[in-house]
Structures are given as C-alpha cells and as structure tokens.
Amino acid sequence: MDYREKYNQWVNDEYFDEATRSELKAIADDDKEIQERFYKELDFGTGGLRGIMGAGTNRMNKYTVGKATQGLANYIKKQGEEAIKKGVALAYDSRNMSKEFAETAGLVMAGNGIKAYIYDALRPTPMLSFAVRYLGCTAGIVVTASHNPPEYNGYKVYWSDGGQVPYPRDEEIITEVNAVENYADIKFMDKEEAVKAGLFNIMDKSVDDEFIKNVKAQSINPDIIKSVADDFKIVYTPIHGSGNIPVRRALSEIGFKNVFVVKEQELPDGNFTTVGYPNPEDPKVFNLAIELAKKENADVIVGTDPDCDRVGVVVKNNEGEYVVLTGNMTGALLTEYILSQKKANGTLPENGAVIKTIVTTEMIRPMCEEYGMKMFDVLTGFKYIGEKIKQFEETGDYTYVFGFEESYGCLAGTYARDKDAVVATMLICEMAAYYKTKGLTLYEGLVEVYKKYGFFKEGIKSLTLKGIEGVERIKYIMDTLRNNTPSEFAGIKVEWARDYKTKEFKNVLTGETEEDTLPLSNVLHYTLVDGTWICVRPSGTEPKLKFYYGVKADSIEAAEEKVKALDADMDLKLEKM
Secondary structure, three states: OOHHHHHHHHHHOOOOOHHHHHHHHOOOOOHHHHHHHHOOOOOOEOOEEEEEEOOOOOOEOHHHHHHHHHHHHHHHHHOOHHHHHHOEEEEEOOOOOHHHHHHHHHHHHHHOOOOEEEOOOOOOHHHHHHHHHHHOOOEEEEEOOOOOOOOEEEEEEEEOOOOEOOOOHHHHHHHHHHHOOOHHHOOOOOHHHHHHOOOEEEOOOHHHHHHHHHHHOOOOOHHHHHHHOOOOEEEEEOOOOOOHHHHHHHHHHHOOOEEEEOHHHOOOOOOOOOOOOOOOOOHHHHHHHHHHHHHHOOOEEEEEOOOOOOEEEEEEOOOOOEEEOOHHHHHHHHHHHHHHHHHHOOOOOOOEEEEEEOOOOOOHHHHHHHHOOEEEEEOOOHHHHHHHHHHHHHHOOOEEEEEEEOOOEEEOOOOOOOOOHHHHHHHHHHHHHHHHHOOOOHHHHHHHHHHHHOEEEEEEEEEEOOHHHHHHHHHHHHHHHHHOOOOEEOOEEEEEEEEOOOOEEEEOOOOOEOOOOOOOOOOEEEEEOOOOEEEEEEOOOOOEEEEEEEEEEOOHHHHHHHHHHHHHHHHHHHHHO
C-alpha cells in the first residue's frame, strides 16, 4: 500500500476519530505533506518511538502509540503468566499530549489483561525507571521526547531491571510491534471499566518517597551543606518540565535553604513558551535564570530538561560572569568530586568502576587511574550504562560508582537505571558548596581539575537533515566516510579508524587490528596520532548527523583552537561530499 492509499484509508475509515480525519482532510492538496506523514510507519526503534505529533502513520498520535503498546503487550504475554501479573509502570512529562498518550498506553495494557500503574501527574523519566524496580513490574513506559522541540513527543520502553530494553530483547519487541499491521487489532479498554477491574491503577505516594530517599542516600558530605546553608544560593529552572517538585524536594530535604526558582519557567508548559527548544545544552535557555542569579548573587544555576534526566549548570567565571558548563565539564567535575570525597571518607570500593560513553571526555581516564578505578567505555545512550550496572550486580566483578555521558546525563547510585537529573542537581549543588568551603567557586574548581589532569576540550557539531531527503543525505555521508577513511583531520594524521557497524577496528598506519565487544552501531570513530579523537553518528532521536571532537592541549586556549580547527576541517569535508 503506497502513501496515498494509506492516507485515503485514514481519511475514510470511521475507526479513526473525526478530529484525526478532519486534520488529514485539511492537507488533501499537499502531496508532500501527505507523503511525509504516510510514507512509512513511525519507527519503533531500540529506544521506542519519537516523532512529530499529528495524524498519520509516521506521526505520534494515539493510534501509533496504541500500536506500539499492543506490540509490547503481545511480547509480555509471550513471557508467561508471571510477566502478565507483574504489570507495567507508566509515567509522562509536561509535553502536549503526554498524559493522553500515557493513558492510551495504560488502557491498551488493560485491554490485554495486563495491570497498568501510572503516576497521578507528570514525573521525571528516572522516577519511572525507579518505579519499575520498586513495584516489581515486568516493563515500564515513559511518554517524553526529552529535550526535543515542542512539536515532538516520544515513548520509551523499560524492562524489569529499570533500564531501557537492551539487545536482543529490543529487537524481539520491535518484531512484535511491526507484526501489528491493522490498527483495529489494538485492544483498548474503557478507563472506568479498567479502573473497576483493577487493571488501571494510580501509584501510591510511597513510590515518590522512596525515590527521594534513594536520591538523598547519594549525598557524600551532608555536613558541608549544613555548614554553608545560610548563605549558599541556588537558582533552579525546571524549564517548564517535570523536575520542579522532586528537585526542590530533594534540595530542601538535604539541607539547602536558599533555592530561587525561575518563576517564568516553573510551571509545566508543553509549548515551552520562554525557550522554544527546551535543551539545557543550549545556553539561551538560561537567560532568565542568569537574570535571577545576578539579582540574588547566586553561587550556582542548575536547569533540568522537560523529563528531568539531563542537567545543565551555569557558574561564575573569574571575571564574575555567568558561563554555561558543557556536559563533559559537569561530568568531569562530578567524577573528581565523587571519587576524591569517597576516598577521603573511606567509602570508595576497591573494585569500583566508572562508565562513560565513547563520545564523552577522555579526562575520565587519568582520573580513574588516579583513584584506582576501572573505566569502561560504552556506546552512546544511557541504556548501555544501565546494562553495565546490571552486569556488575550479576557478576560482582565491579561496583558501580558513577556514570555519565557528554549529553548532560549522569547517575550516582543504582536505584534507577537511567540518567537522573534529580540526583545530579543535588550532587552539583553539594559539590559547589564543598568548593565554597575551600574559598573557591565551582568554575575555579574546574580550573583546578584541568591543572591536575590536563586541558581537555570537547566539541560537537549537529547537522539537521529533516524528512525523506534528510534520511538519504545522512546515509550518503556515513557511507562516504565509511568507504573512504580520511587520512587526516585538520592536518593531523589518522592513526586508528574504528567502524562499530562493520566491526573493523584498524590502525591505518601499521595495519594492526583490534577486537571490539560492544554491540553493532552505525558509528565511525577516529583517533589521531596526537590523541585527538573524532566520532560521527546519526542521532537516534532526532533528524541529525552528529560530529564529536575531543582534544588535549597545554592550555584551555590551545585546546579551544584545536577544536575550532577540527570543526572547520569537517565543514570542508562535508562541502566536498
């Protein structure tokens, strides 16, 4: 069935509600828009769904959410009676339609005889990860598009360990979802009926209480917080998202007294009116927070994204100006703080491990050597860090201490299996308080870390390529690089070329090869003769091709120049393609 036939089916079939059919009738003369909406089914990938909201097979709507949930329900039923009994936990963030999509998913589960447990209001993604484990559920679903623009929404699936579904289970679930060809096959139960049957349940407040208890247990120096609480000032923005209540509760209960919330961004707003693009990686989202920080003379600014799994930090530099830290800077600061303070108080495990992704700063390597920790590299995506935590618990070979990725996500503790901006915010503020007792700002603390380990600097370039043409362009660029390994970047020779899709890891200067144990992924990674690295990968959640760079130099200025040179060289290479 081609895209026009699918369009006509949705317009004419009374299975689809009047609002859906009216929306589609309004685009009857726009063939390109019809094609975009119907040329394929919205991909249910290894992390679930993510897409623009609207009517159509290639859009996020109650029908595509229902289809995904029916596929997941079919998979759960195949796992046996025990899996069905344990049920599914559900959460949602502040995005438009998030609550409706979460309820749709819960009522499809109910229609399949599987108990659904849903939060009474929006909650952070890590709280869903925690709830799956705490309630002993078979699976979990969170409706969020994280930091994407307002027109997007998404749907992420978790398994019983609280982590996003790993390989090969993810592929098995995808197969079940793709097997649901007819939307009329989706089993949907009326809400009132589902509640009466005990198949649609609101979670008890104890789930929240236990989550906060576990977050507070990650504090290393609570006495330091008490010692500076009277004059230590925090500005916090939830960026219209789900972090507002849990973040403020954790900060208050751990002892922080002066937390100033950006009022204009405090309440949920699916249109993200003050920012548009609600990503803490974008310095512009902190404009209002910086205004408030200047007024209150704040020590630190912290902002969490809509589903509160990523955190951005703003600190005063030596000139007294507020500057935004990168995810690598924040992660490196936290790693040094956690390792040094746990060593000081005798709680650093001998078999401790720190986990980072392959596109995250290499500064962590000398840190781990300094404290006798094992460092693990995993593929991009926090689910791979969660998978490692599970592996450590099963084998006992290592004890998880900390994990983070450059894209502003980290986790301390093992109560959740996804990045958690609630615990991250608490530890960032505690760390800033620690440096304050030493007479240093957090920025000055970062400078101390650079002096200790070297001036590491990272950069990232994102090439946005939307629609069908964008998909083809991304494929063309990846194929070109894959089939023609560059001999140099910015005049520095390539030493190692690693292709995570073909598993060919080769020293292009000597011909030496090495083995890799990580899963297959469409990622290209180059290491240059001076230790500089470049990584290229399509985003798993957005229509983007991403280029990552990492360098080390004798000064931060020299490191910044190296990153600029790499960025300019990549532009030239892309122009030639």
